[in-house]
Amino acid sequence: MGEPRIHDPLSADWVLLVLLAVFVQLAWTNVVSPRKWGLIMDGAFRARISRRSLREDIDLQDRSMLGLLAALLAGSALFVQQVLVMRGIAGAGPVVYVGVAAVLLVAVLAQVILLRALSWLFQGDGGLQEYTYAMVLNHLVLGAALLPVAVLVAYRPEMRPVLLPTGGVIAAVIVLLRWGRAVLIGRSAGVPSRHIFLYLCAAEILPVFLVLQTLQRSGPSAFQLH
Numbered sequence: 001m002g003e004p005r006i007h008d009p010l011s012a013d014w015v016l017l018v019l020l021a022v023f024v025q026l027a028w029t030n031v032v033s034p035r036k037w038g039l040i041m042d043g044a045f046r047a048r049i050s051r052r053s054l055r056e057d058i059d060l061q062d063r064s065m066l067g068l069l070a071a072l073l074a075g076s077a078l079f080v081q082q083v084l085v086m087r088g089i090a091g092a093g094p095v096v097y098v099g100v101a102a103v104l105l106v107a108v109l110a111q112v113i114l115l116r117a118l119s120w121l122f123q124g125d126g127g128l129q130e131y132t133y134a135m136v137l138n139h140l141v142l143g144a145a146l147l148p149v150a151v152l153v154a155y156r157p158e159m160r161p162v163l164l165p166t167g168g169v170i171a172a173v174i175v176l177l178r179w180g181r182a183v184l185i186g187r188s189a190g191v192p193s194r195h196i197f198l199y200l201c202a203a204e205i206l207p208v209f210l211v212l213q214t215l216q217r218s219g220p221s222a223f224q225l226h
Contacts, residue, residue, distance in 0.1 A: 009092035009093075010082055010085060010092055010154050010157070011154045011155055011157075012092065014094045015078070015154050018074060018097070019078075019151060021074070022071045022075055022147065025067050025068070025070070026068070029064055029067060029068045029071070032064055033062075033064035033065075036065065036068050040137065040140050040141055040144055042137065047184055048130070048181075048184070049130055049137070060112070060133075060136065068140065069108075069139065069140060069143075071143070072139070072143025072144055072147065073101065073105055073143055074143075075144075075146055075147035075150055076104060076142055076147075077101035077104050078097065078147075078154075079147075079150040079153065079167055080100050081100045082150060082153045082154070082164070083164060083167070083168070086160065086164060107207075108136070108139055112132055112135075112136070114203060115128050115131065115135070116128075118199070127191060130185050131181070134178065134182075138174060138181075141174055142174045145170050145171075145174060146167055146170065146171065149163055149166060149167040149170065150167075175208065178204075179200055179204065179205070182199075182204075
C-alpha cells in the first residue's frame with residue numbers, strides 16, 4: 001500500500017470551481033467592458049475620481065460593474081475564509097465560504113445605503129456620491145489585489161506563513177488609503193472635519209477594529225492538515 005493521500009481543505013475541489021467562476025467573470029468583463037480595468041487603476045492610484053468617470057463610467061446598476069464587483073468580492077471572501085481557517089475560527093467548507101461572501105456583500109450594500117441615506121438626510125451631496133463610488137472602487141481594488149494571494153494560499157501551502165500576513169498588509173494599506181480619500185473628498189467639499197471623523201469612526205473604523213479584536217482573541221492557528 002502507498003502512502004495516504006494528504007487532504008488539504010484549503011485546496012478542495014470546490015475552491016477550484018469558485019476560482020474558475022471568478023476568472024470566467026473577469027474574462028467576460030474584459031470582453032464586454034474593458035474600460036472597467038481603467039476604473040480599477042483609477043481607484044488604486046488616483047486620489048480623486050474624475051468628473052468624466054463619475055458621469056459616464058461608474059454605474060452601480062450596470063451589469064458588467066455588478067459582475068466585476070461580485071467576482072472580486074468572491075476572491076476577497078476566499079482569502080478571508082483562508083485567514084479564518086488558519087486562525088481556527090471557521091471551517092474550510094463551501095457553506096462557510098458562502099456565509100463569508102454573503103457577509104462581505106451585505107457589508108458593501110450597507111455602506112452604499114448608509115452613504116445614500118446620509119446624502120438624503122443632509123439634503124446635499126457634500127462629496128458623498130464621489131466617496132460612494134470611491135468606496136466601491138476600493139473594494140474592486142482590494143479584491144483584485146487579494147485574488148492572486150488567495151490562489152497562492154490555496155495551492156502553495158509552503159508559502160502560507162508568508163502569504164497570509166502579506167495579504168493582511170495589502171488589505172490594511174488599501175483600507176487606509178480609502179479612509180484618506182474620505183478625508184480628502186470631504187474636506188474638498190467643505191464638510192467639517194468632525195463630521196468626517198464621526199462617520200469614519202462609527203461606520204468604518206469601529207467595525208474593522210471589532211473584527212481585528214475577534215481575530216486576536218482567537219489565539220494561535222488551530223489549522224492542521226490531515
